[in-house]
Amino acid sequence: MAASSSSSAPTTPTKSSVNASNKDKIALKLMRVSGQTHTFYFTPAHSASDVAKHVFDSWPENWTEDTVNTHAVLRLIYQGRFLHGNATLGALKIPVGKTTVMHLVSRETLPEPHSQDQQSQEKSGERRCRLCCAIL
Numbered sequence: 001m002a003a004s005s006s007s008s009a010p011t012t013p014t015k016s017s018v019n020a021s022n023k024d025k026i027a028l029k030l031m032r033v034s035g036q037t038h039t040f041y042f043t044p045a046h047s048a049s050d051v052a053k054h055v056f057d058s059w060p061e062n063w064t065e066d067t068v069n070t071h072a073v074l075r076l077i078y079q080g081r082f083l084h085g086n087a088t089l090g091a092l093k094i095p096v097g098k099t100t101v102m103h104l105v106s107r108e109t110l111p112e113p114h115s116q117d118q119q120s121q122e123k124s125g126e127r128r129c130r131l132c133c134a135i136l
Helices: 015-021 048-057 116-124
Strands: 026-031 037-042 074-078 099-106
Touching (some): 037 048, 048 074
Parallel strands (some): 026 099
Antiparallel strands (some): 026 037, 074 099
16 A cells, blocks of 8 residues: 655555555545545645545556556546546645545546636536627
């Protein structure tokens, strides 16, 4: 199991130090599309791109399906939303000392975020025609 130290570069602790040194870490249980999971440890300062790079560099041996060639295609999904690379775990208010599940997928690009106007229309069920014409 890999873990991050207090610096920005994740490290691998010895088995005896895992419980003691990870009390102040965020345990991310990453789930692949295949259903395989693995838990990694990070600090709140780590970003989604830091997580993707560390997972790529420490790829679990049992994750043999759907391997990737670069960390740049690894995407995290948290609470149904893709995380952009600069989003830190602390900014997402992920609790320290507890395990949080995220999905890990391979995807070249992220979907564009909706504008506030689109989101409010979708929630209220409004469908406005943007290219409407009136026939008199």
